[in-house]
Every structure is written in C-alpha cells, then in structure tokens.
Amino acid sequence: MASDGRVSLITGSSRGIGKAIASQFANQGIRVAVNYISNRAAADVVVKLVEDAGSSAVAVQGDVTKRTDVERIFVETSELLGPVEILVNNAGIISDSLLMRMSDEDWDSVIDLDLRSIFLCTREAIRTMVRSRWGRVINIGSVVGLRGNAGQANYAAAKAGMVGFTQSIAKEVGSRNITVNCVAPGYVETDIVEDLPKELKQAIMDRVPIGRFGTPEEIAGMVGFLASDAASYVTGQAIAVDGGLVIS
Secondary structure (H helix, E strand, O other): OOOOOEEEEEOOOHHHHHHHHOOOOOOOOOOEEEEEEEOOOHHHHHHHHHHHOOOEEEEEEEOOOHHHHHHHHHHHHHOOOOOOEEEEEEOOOOOOOOOOHHHHHHHHHHHHHHHHHHHHHHHHHHHHHHHOEEEEEEEOOOOOHHOOOOOOOHHHHHHHHHHHHHHHHHHHHHHHHHEEEEEEEEEOOOOOHHHHHHHHHHHHHHOOOOOOOOOHHHHHHHHHHHHHHOOOOEEEOOEOOOOOOHHO
C-alpha cells in the first residue's frame, strides 16, 4: 500500500481520527500537512509523530470554512511540502438538538464546517490534481449521513450532502485519474464518545453487530487504503466502517 513521497493535507488533524490518519500516512511514506485552527501545540505533536515514523510533516493553521484561509493553506503546503496530491476532508463538528429547539447558529455552524469546508478544499485541491492527472480526495462522513439520527438533523444533512458531493465530483474528475470517496465511520473511541453516559454507550454497543466501538486506527486503515495505488479503481463510494451499525 506504499505511497512513498506523496503529499497529503488532512483538515482538522490535530487529534482523534485526523491524528490517526496522519500516523497511517506516515507509515505509508506519505508527507502530511497537519491542518489545525487554534491548538498549535496539539498539531506539533502530530507533526512529530509523523516525523518519528520517518516521513515529513508541517503544521498549517487555517479555518477551512473561509475561502481565503483555504487558499493560504494550500499555498503554504505547496511551498513547504509540494502540491497536495491527497486531500482528506476530516474537519467537522456536532451541535446536537431536536429540530424544534435547534438554533440558526447550530444549523449554520455544522453545515459550514462539515459541508462548506469540503467544497472549498476540494475545489482548491483538484486544480492541481487535474493538471498532474493523479489525485485522491477522501471525505470523512458518518453513518448518520447514511441512515439519519434523531437530534442530529444538521449533522445528518451535512454528512448526507457529503455523499452526494463525493459521487458528483467522482464523475467530474475520474477521467483525470482522480478518485473521490467517502469513509463513513460509526461510533469511534474519540473525545465525543468518551463523554457519553455509560448507559447510552451500552445501548449503542448493543446495536452494533461487532459489539464494540471502533478505533481511530480502524478508520485510518480504510483511509490509507483509499489513498494508495491499490484503490485506483475505487471511486464515488461511501464506505461504512461501523462494525455493522448501518445494517442493524
């Protein structure tokens, strides 16, 4: 699965799944631009993790909901590592509430970071990918975008939109040897899941055929595959990595 020397940008990669993807890429010899918005110390930890694995990395600050920041992120990455060949749209948030209680701000903030950001970043990335006739765009979605979830209308709408976006862009750029896919994690052991009440955690696990939460490394393994030459004939897919939750 080696992809030695390729340059990647992972949005929101200072912790959690993004951090695990950076580590996976380092093991594949992929250079990594670690995007963060405010926590430079955490981003530097990820940079060191990649470097200790024998690859190259830089920390690149920027808000991926803002066009000017996105343009700067890509310029800085290109200057420090080279043009982005592998884009992982990982940045995202949740702001859960039943629809009747959901504020405009709850809706807008989730749509902006979880959906608008992939539009801005992918548009910027494919400009160079098209010229070089090679590229990988990997969007980190959610099983909630495949099946919905009460109290998460904003998040489900954004992640479902991501699937449609993935399929549309895959059709636009496939002839240029660029693949576009979506990885849809189920419940994964991250800070968000850690804060759930014990009873709710057990209720969730009871619905998962595998009987446990996933790990960030298991999501990263799928992303690593999609970034590699082994996945050159896989595009336009929404792949659930969820222990079977989407079929339960």
